[in-house]
Amino acid sequence: MPDIILHQYATSPFSEKIRLVMGAKGLSWCAVEIPTIMPKPDVTALTGGYRRTPVMQIGADIYCDTALICDVLDRLAPQPPLYPAFQAAQARMMAAWIDSALFTASVTYTMQPAGVQAMLSHLSPGQVQAFMADRKAMRGDTNALRMPLPEAAAMLHETFARLQEQFAAGVQHVAGPELSVADFSLFHCIWFIRRATPLAALLDGYPLVKTWFARMQAYGHGKLRVIPSESALADAYNHDPLPHDTTILPGGGFSAGDAVTVTPTDYAKDPVAGVLLTLTEHVVTIRRQDSRAGAVNVHFPRQGYWVQAGV
Structure with a gap:
């Protein structure tokens, strides 16, 4: 599996949430230190303009929002569980x-x-x-x-x-x-x-x-290695996106392959445009193409995000 890469900055509170999850799960991961304010051209090449921090990358798959990032990390490293069954x-x-x-x-x-x-x-x-x-x-x-x-x-x-x-x-x-x-x-x-x-x-x-x-x-941050953003872009470019869920929930007016935008519903309302791959009650996945990052799948949680027909 490609490296887990977290695009973050040291003083970001939501980045600290994920750094601590990495530590609790004993994970090895790479950090890309991104600017605290816009513009953020390298991370934008991966996300298409998503403004919030952090963003997690695994090869050519880009995960936005710590709610989804925690889900993904829990699947990769189930112990200790973030969602105990009871x-x-x-x-x-x-x-x-x-x-x-x-x-x-x-x-x-x-x-x-x-x-x-x-x-x-x-x-x-x-x-x-x-x-x-x-x-x-x-x-x-x-x-x-x-x-x-x-x-x-x-x-x-x-x-x-x-x-x-x-x-x-x-x-x-x-x-x-x-x-x-x-x-x-x-x-x-x-x-x-x-x-x-x-x-x-x-x-x-x-x-x-x-x-x-x-x-x-006391959990700490796990085994951390800082890498340049150029290395993360190359990692995306040199990998194919992972197989994805092809489910499109009926009744929403969307089909696989539609051009859409995905936008947070509360703040940092910068829309990300792409081709719809997945739309379930849990996740939205779109495909983007970038000259430096190549073909990437960008994943968002369904809750808190607005999917609209795009150009």
Whole structure:
């Protein structure tokens, strides 16, 4: 099998979620450090314009969104399982809520002036301005990833207090007694808050949550090798996409081979165009052709993405 390649950057919270999954599963993988803001020409050659970070590549197959990336990694390395059978549904639902609502609260809380100063102090004023402009463009007109600060703080306090009670009662993981994908989703939210050093005191009132965090952090990042983006592009170009599911759900008005676009429904609404290969309740796969990456299959989770007829 081709190498697992994660297109990521060091300060990306969702990248940290996947890095920790790699560590928990003891995986060897390659990292491509991508720019934190647009343009990102090399990763765009693979995805067709998908804006979010991270993206996972295995040969000529490109996986977008950490919800799908976790599914793929769990199939490749089933131990420890991210979806224990007796708590799989609640783990998936909790992870989805954490990755959306709680992450929004975490971003709002962390991007207070004190948090911004701590997290972006290494950047020049011009770089800070460019970063803020990029994130504003990512949010668009929806104000996604923003809520009033008092409501964000209240959501974080309520969540951590309930987890503190759950951990005190002897349930040592987020979605039940076993480790699951929900633990990795919560981890990256807290990891992000902790990066804003002056604001991390929010966690001091929840010592068992901090103990849980330390236990998760001990998984590490697995066996990591940094490679240049040119190597990742060559890997895609030199491999054929893997065999794919040919299912197209009836009733949606789509057929295999249709030209479509796939767009996130909440933020970073940059459409990716291609030829439809798969459309199920779980996944959308399109085929793209790029002069540098060659023929690639780009995969998205079905939930949270809008499939439209394209040109």
